[in-house]
Amino acid sequence: MPQSTAYDVVVIGAGPSGSLCARNLASKGYQVLLAEKRPVVGVPVRCGEATGRRARLSRFMTVNEEYIETDLNGVILHGPGGVSVRYDKDDVGLMIDRAKFDQDVARQAQRAGAELCVSTRIEGISPVKNGIRELTLVDEITKAKSVITAKLVVGADGVESLSGRWVGLKTRQLPPQVCSAIELRVDAMDANPNHLTFWQGHESVNKGYVWVFPKVKSGVVNLGSGVLTPKLGEKNMYDLSMEYKDRLFPDAKVLEVHGGAVPVSGNMEEYVADRFVLCGDAAHHTNPLTGGGIISGILGADIASTWIDAGFKAGDLGKEFLQQYQRDCWVQFGKNHRYQMRIRDFVVDLPLPAQTAFYRIFQGMVKGNLSMPSKFLGYTRMLGLAAGNWKTTKKAFFT
Amino acid sequence: MPAVKPKPNKTLLLDRETCISCAGCVGTCPDLALDMFGVDLQVFQDKCTYCTICVRFCPVGALSIVKTAPAAPTPSASGAPPAGLAA
Incomplete structure (x- = not known):
């Protein structure tokens, strides 16, 4: 349960973008609550765990070697008609341990002075009254309800975001613009341990791709598949992944199965309201071509925290002011996402x-x-x- | 007053054995008929409009829509309790 009942900023969801936003705001002296509904930050992992270059990540935080699994040296893309494209280049990206990564960013937020509350679920956000929003909190263990107030709410509650709908934003994902994905953690090592491998095209999986991402440090392979929402009666993602697993690693054991949704619609039209901001997956800040969203989610959160700070200083947290965050995101990556x-x-x-x-x-x-x-x-x-x-x-x- | 449409004789079924609690369907549902409580996915039948988005989306095929028998007559009319409530 939170220590106080009145906060400057309440961040819903302790993923990378929520934690980063909380860290930036807490380090500027705001009283921040970081509410996470799960009992442990980062678990269960719902991610392919490949991310951008080290240099891009180190723009926002000091990269901790603890969560880095592999330095990637290239990409292999198997297209239709036996055409495979191999791209070798040093430092194309990183494989990370997403659970450790999330925990690391959350710890940074805590060190900066944000208050992290796990097993805390937000059940509703009230309309703006006298310059504050009221939030209903439920403790997931005791099921006790309480009400706290916030001058501004940041919704970083991921792909299953409901916080946007409570304040009247259209966060609903239309069926073809959401990617259904599943990932198997296979106890094997790939033949190309420093390469990302993809299968795409009519002969394998058309409206999406199958991936094999090796995690060298822990000695496992992330094998997964994701496609734009299939039609009724088409093969589901689990069977497709198992098919590839049987083909590539016939004797290996599947250690873990996890899945989820990837918003691939490009930036949402509107994701700010009066004293409310969405960021990360909740604002669909994922790359529509690759489905990757760690770097752009973090970048979006960084931009959000800058504008929230500016808003507090200017004494204006209205929709019009916060729309500058939206515009900034559009310039920095939204345009590019639409092109992709x-x-x-x-x-x-x-x-x-x-x-x-x-x-x-x-x-x-x-x-x-x-x-x-x-x-x-x-x-x-x-x-x-x-x-x-x-x-x-x-x-x-x-x- | 708008006419209240009777609910179609359908049910959104969730197979808890297959469900991997990925919560992807929660974000796709336009009617807020699905919600996650911890690792427990809940289906609110009264909100569901049977649009099949979540069924199409589910990566493991744990959700399905099945036709159910037409609503059983009330106990007072038939004299016996409906079959579903027996035992």
């Missing part, structure tokens, strides 16, 4: 021969063995077709 979403939708809708041709162009571009004119043609075709026509290209780039 167009590429995704374009590739997914192609018929098999065209998709194979697309992968051939892609392969040539990565290998760098295309002649200059065909390289140019390849790029323009990719860009032009992905965007449809000039009107949509303009929209994707300049709005």
Whole structure:
């Protein structure tokens, strides 16, 4: 149960973005409550656990070697028609232990002065009254209810976010724009221990991909699959993952199964309200092409904390002021996400021969063995077709 | 007063053996008919509109919509308690 009943900021959800937002605000001297409904932060893990480069992560925090599993050296993408693209480059990303990572960020928030309450579930948020919002808290162990007040609420409650709906935002995810995913933790080691491996395309899984992410330090492989919401009666993700597991690691044991949803709709149209801000997965800050959301979630939370601080200083936490956070997010990554979403939708809708041709162009571009004119043609075709026509290209780039 | 539509004879079934408590369906439900309490997924039948989004979404296939028999007549009309309530 929280120590106090009145806070400056209440952050719902102690994931990476919630914790980071709480850390930044607490270090600026605000009284922050970080409420987590689970008894342990970071458990159960619902993530593929691959993330961006070390340099990108260290922009926001000191990278702790404790949670780093693998330094990735490349990507292998198996497309349709036997075309596989191999990209070798040092430092393309990191594999992390997500539970330890979440706990590390939450600890940073606690060190900065935020109060972390586990097993605390928020059941409702009241409308703004006299410049505060009231929150109903339920202790998950004793089931005791209490009411606390906050000058501002940050909803970082992930993909199953309800906090946005309580304040009247449209956080509902429409069926094709949410990715259904499952991951098996397999007790085996991949043949390419420092590479991410993907299968995509008509012959394997069209509206999504199957992944194999090796975690070298703990000696396991994350094998998973995720697709845009399938039609009724299609094969479910569990069977698909098991099929790949039997093919790739026939004798290995499955240690753990976990699944979840990935919001892949690109940034939401509106995710701020009066004295309320959404960030992380709850604001759909995930990359619509890859489904990765750790870095962009953290970046969004960092931007949010900056604008919340500015709002407190200006004495204005209204919707219009907080919309600057939304605009900033759009410039920093939202625009890019929308463009990647167009590429995704374009590739997914192609018929098999065209998709194979697309992968051939892609392969040539990565290998760098295309002649200059065909390289140019390849790029323009990719860009032009992905965007449809000039009107949509303009929209994707300049709005 | 708007006419109240009778509920269709359907039920959203949750297979607790298969469910992995990933809570993905909670975010996809447009009617707030699903909620997570700890690791326990709850289905609120009265809110469900049988749109099948969660059924399509569920990565392990733990949710399904089944047709149920039409509502049993009330005990006073038939003289015997409905079969579901016996024993």
